[in-house]
Amino acid sequence: MNLNELTISQSxxxxxxxxxxxxxxxxxCLRQIKNQELKxxxxxxxxxxxxxxxxxxxxLLISKGTNSPLIGVPVSIKDxxxxxxxxxxxxxxxxxxxxxxxxxxxxxxxxxxxxxxxxKTNLDAWAHGSSTETSDFGSxxxxxxxxxxPGGSSGGAAAxxxxxxxxxxxxxxxxxxxxxxxSWCGVVGLKPTYGRVSRxxxxxxxxxxxxxxxxxxxxxxxxxxxxxxxxxxxxDATTSDRxxxxxSKSLNNSLAGIRIGVSDEYFDxxxxxxxxxxxxxxxxxxxxxxxxxxxKLFPPKYAIAVxxxxxxxxxxSNLARYDGIRYGKDRSYFGEEAKRRIMLxxxxxxxxxxxxxxxxxxxxxxxxxxxxxxAFKKVDLIVGPTSPSTALPIGSSKNHPMFGEMxxxxxxxxxxxxxxxINVPCGFSKQRLPIGLQIFGPQFSEERVxxxxxxxxxxxxxxxxxxxx
Amino acid sequence: xxxxxxxxxxxANLSLSDEEKGKFEKQLDETIEYIDKLKEIDTMTxxxxxxxxxxxxxxxxxxxxPSLPQEKVLSNSKSTHNGLFKVAAILE
Numbered sequence: 340m341n342l343n344e345l346t347i348s349q350s351x352x353x354x355x356x357x358x359x360x361x362x363x364x365x366x367x368c369l370r371q372i373k374n375q376e377l378k379x380x381x382x383x384x385x386x387x388x389x390x391x392x393x394x395x396x397x398x399l400l401i402s403k404g405t406n407s408p409l410i411g412v413p414v415s416i417k418d419x420x421x422x423x424x425x426x427x428x429x430x431x432x433x434x435x436x437x438x439x440x441x442x443x444x445x446x447x448x449x450x451x452x453x454x455x456x457x458x459k460t461n462l463d464a465w466a467h468g469s470s471t472e473t474s475d476f477g478s479x480x481x482x483x484x485x486x487x488x489p490g491g492s493s494g495g496a497a498a499x500x501x502x503x504x505x506x507x508x509x510x511x512x513x514x515x516x517x518x519x520x521x522s523w524c525g526v527v528g529l530k531p532t533y534g535r536v537s538r539x540x541x542x543x544x545x546x547x548x549x550x551x552x553x554x555x556x557x558x559x560x561x562x563x564x565x566x567x568x569x570x571x572x573x574x575d576a577t578t579s580d581r582x583x584x585x586x587s588k589s590l591n592n593s594l595a596g597i598r599i600g601v602s603d604e605y606f607d608x609x610x611x612x613x614x615x616x617x618x619x620x621x622x623x624x625x626x627x628x629x630x631x632x633x634x635k636l637f638p639p640k641y642a643i644a645v646x647x648x649x650x651x652x653x654x655x656s657n658l659a660r661y662d663g664i665r666y667g668k669d670r671s672y673f674g675e676e677a678k679r680r681i682m683l684x685x686x687x688x689x690x691x692x693x694x695x696x697x698x699x700x701x702x703x704x705x706x707x708x709x710x711x712x713x714a715f716k717k718v719d720l721i722v723g724p725t726s727p728s729t730a731l732p733i734g735s736s737k738n739h740p741m742f743g744e745m746x747x748x749x750x751x752x753x754x755x756x757x758x759x760x761i762n763v764p765c766g767f768s769k770q771r772l773p774i775g776l777q778i779f780g781p782q783f784s785e786e787r788v789x790x791x792x793x794x795x796x797x798x799x800x801x802x803x804x805x806x807x808x
Numbered sequence: 809x810x811x812x813x814x815x816x817x818x819x820a821n822l823s824l825s826d827e828e829k830g831k832f833e834k835q836l837d838e839t840i841e842y843i844d845k846l847k848e849i850d851t852m853t854x855x856x857x858x859x860x861x862x863x864x865x866x867x868x869x870x871x872x873x874p875s876l877p878q879e880k881v882l883s884n885s886k887s888t889h890n891g892l893f894k895v896a897a898i899l900e
Contacts, residue, residue: 498834534861545810547859576866577859644843655820662821662897666884678822683836685820687813687843699846704882706849710858740835741842782860792845 342367343503343783344805347412347560350506354401354411361401361411364506365455372457372504375436375808381478381489381499383418384426385458387760393455400453408567415505416467417496418459420551421540422446425456429542431464432472432659433672435738439632443540443550444572445509452567457505460495464674465658466544468492469519469743470736473676478733481524481805483772487730489745492519492759496554497524502808507555507564511541511550514646514754515726515747519582521554522725522775525764525804527792528554528562530750532782534579535756536565537572545653548754557802558763558793562586565785581783589786590793595628597791600718602636605749609727616766617724624722627794632718637710641703642752643744648687648757650701655684679740708756715781720791724749725762725775753779762794764801773801813838 341540342364345353353359369387376382390413393397397411415423421439421448428434433585442450447457461472471479479494481487482502489498493510497520500508510517512530521528527779529552543549553564566587571580601621606614625631658681663669673681687696714721726746736742742749753760761778768774776795780788813836824832826851878891887894 348875361863378862428843437884440876440883534863573868577861577863579861579863592837618893640844642843643847647839647843648846659821664887673822675828678828679832679835681822682813682816682832683810683818683839683855686836686840690820698856701858702851702854703846703849705854705857708860711886740839746886774865 341373341503341651343506345506346556347409347507347563348557350412360808361394361397361455361725364411365390365413366402368505369459371502371794375504375534377503377786378808379498379504380477381460381495381502381504382415382458383428383430383461383476383495386425386456388500389456390457391424397453405453407451408552409449411455412453413457413506414449415448415453415457415460415496415499415508417462417493417510417716419511419542420446420509421542422459424455425459428458428460429465430476430671431674431677432475432668434667437667441517442770444537444574445568446540447508448567454534460499460508462495463676464676465542465642466492466513467654467680467743468736469515469528471495472736473674475674476485480733483525483730484770485616487732487772488523488735490523490730491725492516493554494520496657497521497526497528498613498714499740500524500526500554500556501806503805504645507560509555511546511549511551512557512754513550513650514751517552517554518750518777519727519747519761519774521762522728523773525763525773526554526556527558527561528552528762529565529789530754531565531569531785532759534577535759535783535785536568537575539572539574543657544655545650547649547653556650557794558789559587559590559604561761562590566611579783585785586789588672589790592790593622593628594791596685597629597720598632598717598718599624599629599791600632600634600714600721602634602721602723604636604638605723609724610729612768613724613728613774617776620765621722621782623798624791624795627798629791634718634721636714637707637752639748639752642755643748645700645703645755646751647741647744648696651680651684651699651785652688654683655681655688704719709754711756711758711781719787720778720780722776722778726756727778729768729770729772730775750777757782759783759785759788760789761792765799766801857875
C-alpha cells in the first residue's frame with residue numbers, strides 16, 4: 340500500500356510508531372498529485388513548499404511526543420476558505436489574485452491540530468453548482484471515470500480524496516456540496532449541523548446555510564476531523580456553545596433499537612440501480628439491530644424551490660461586495676453562472692417581490708423544519724439516496740439553470756432545516772460508478788449519524804474498492 | 809416575460825451583453841416558473857424562519873482588540889492613496 344492511500348487514523352498510528360515520517364507521507368501525496376492532476380484537475384493551487392515545511396515541523400513535534408490530534412496528516416482545502424498569504428479564488432476569476440491576510444477559523448484550527456496543507460481544491464465558481472463545471476479554472480473529473488463529473492461544489496475536494504492525492508479534504512456545504520460529490524466520487528462526506536463549525540473566513544454564499552465539513556476515506560476520519568473543527572467561535576455569532584462530544588469514541592455503539600426512518604418521497608425519480616443499493620443498505624442497517632420505520636416527509640420538490648429562492652437572494656446580497664476596490668477584480672469578471680444567480684436573486688429581493696418570493700420561502704422553510712421535528716419524534720435517523728443518480732457525464736450541467744438544485748434534491752430539505760447528515764458509499768452501478776447512502780438526523784445529532792454510518796461502513800466492503808487511475 | 813432584465817441588471821450592478829440578456833431572460837423565466845410551485849402551499853398562519861440556530865441577541869464585550877495592520881488591509885487593492893482605498897468620484 341502506498342502511503343498516500345492511508346486514512347487519517349492509519350496515518351496517525353504509523354506516524355506515532357515511526358513507521359514513516361510526515362515528510363514521507365506528504366511527499367507520497369505530492370507525487371500522486373503530480374501524477375494525476377492532468378487527468379483529474381482537483382486543485383486550483385498546489386502549496387508544495389508550505390507542505391514540505393509543515394511536514395518537517397510536524398516530524399520534529401512528533402519526535403518530541405506531541406499530542407496534536409491531526410499531527411503530520413496531509414489535507415486539501417477547498418479554495419473558498421481563506422488561507423493566510425495563499426491565493427484564495429473561490430474558483431472565480433474575480434478573485435484570481437486575492438491573497439487573504441488572515442486564515443479562516445477552520446484553517447487555523449487545522450493548523451493548530453498539526454495538519455500539512457497540500458493545496459487548494461477546485462469548486463464551482465463561488466460554490467454555485469453541483470458539477471465543478473462552472474469553475475473558472477476548468478472542470479474537475481471523476482477519478483472513477485474521467486468522462487464523468489465529480490459532483491460539486493466540493494468536487495475538487497471529493498476527487499482529491501477518491502484519487503488518493505490527499506489523506507483527507509475540507510469542503511463546505513450549502514445544500515449538498517459535501518454529500519453529493521462524496522456520493523459521486525465514492526468517499527465519505529459529513530455535513531455538520533449549521534452552527535456546529537465556524538464559517539469565519541469561508542467565502543460567503545448563503546450565510547444562513549453555509550457549513551464547513553470533512554470529506555474523507557472513512558467515517559472514523561470524519562469523526563476525528565469534526566472533533567477538531569466543532570465549537571464556538573467568537574468570530575461567527577451563529578456558532579453554538581454546546582459541548583463538543585468525542586465523536587470517535589461512540590462509533591462502535593450498538594444500533595440495537597435505533598429507529599431509522601425511510602421516506603417514499605425520497606425515492607421519487609431515483610435511478611433503479613441507486614434504489615436497489617439503498618434498499619440493500621437499509622436491510623443491512625436492520626440486521627445491525629435498527630428498527631426500520633416508514634415516515635412521511637414533506638415532498639423534496641418544495642425544498643428545491645425554497646432553496647433556489649434563498650440561494651439566489653442571499654447570493655445577490657453576498658456578491659454585492661465584489662467591486663474590485665479593496666481586493667479582487669471588478670464585476671465584469673463574474674462568470675455566467677454567478678451573473679445568472681445574482682440576477683434572479685436581485686429580482687426576488689426587489690421591491691414588490693420580496694413577500695412573494697423571499698418571505699414566502701422563509702415561511703415554507705418553517706413548515707419543512709416543523710415537518711422534520713415531527714418526523715424525529717418517531718425516528719432517530721432518516722436514510723435515503725444521497726443523489727437521485729450516479730455521476731453524470733461531463734457537460735451535463737451546461738444550459739440547465741437549475742442543474743444543481745435537481746441533483747441535490749434529496750439533501751436540500753435537511754439542509755434548509757440545518758440538520759446533520761453524512762454520505763457513505765453503498766455500492767456501484769453497472770458502469771462502475773459509486774452510489775451513496777445518506778444518513779441524517781436532527782440538529783446536533785452528529786454522534787448518532789456517525790455511529791450509524793460507521794457501523795454500516797464496517798459491515799460492508801465498499802471502502803476497499805478504489806478507482807484504477 | 810416576467811423580468812425586466814435591463815432594470816434588474818442595473819440594480820445588480822452587472823453589465824450584460826445583449827446575448828446574455830436574451831439567454832437569461834428565458835432561463836430566469838423557467839426558474840421562476842419552478843419556484844412559483846410554492847404558491848401551492850398555504851402559509852397564511854406560518855411565521856418565516858430566517859435562521860435555524862435558535863440563538864438570539866448574541867453579543868460580545870466591546871473591547872479594543874488588535875486588528876490587521878493598515879498595509880495588510882490595503883495589500884490586495886489595485887488603487888490606494890495615502891494609506892486609503894481610492895475610489896472613483898460618486899458625487900458631482
